[in-house]
Amino acid sequence: MKTHELLNTPEAGLVTQLKTMKLKELERHAQKLISNQGGDFNEVMRNVIKAIPALDPTDNDRYQAIQQRIQSHISPGTAPDLIQRITVLVTVIITRKFQKIHNTDRQLH
Secondary structure, eight states: OOOOHHHHSHHHHHHHHHHHHHHHHHHHHHHHHHHTTOHHHHHHHHHHHHHGSSSOOOOHHHHHHHHHHHHTSSSOOOHHHHHHHHHHHHHHHHHHHHHHHHHHHOOOO
């Protein structure tokens, strides 16, 4: 799937598409979208990963907190829909990385 197709996929189909993608493909799309908006993928990832432990797991506004962190690292004029898609991509990437680490750790014990 090309990045522009990802942007044009209806929201209902987006999750299905993301579930089928490999981690590298997700990262490639996120890198492209973030850099096109004047941001640095590694900086965004680092910032979001550092922020997650401080977020209250019972707070329903966690997604908005992550979205605001991402927004602070990209161009101010970025469309809200694009920020939402970048946020979804970043959260899926972090979740996959965590699951990979968790599964590897399990296998070691």
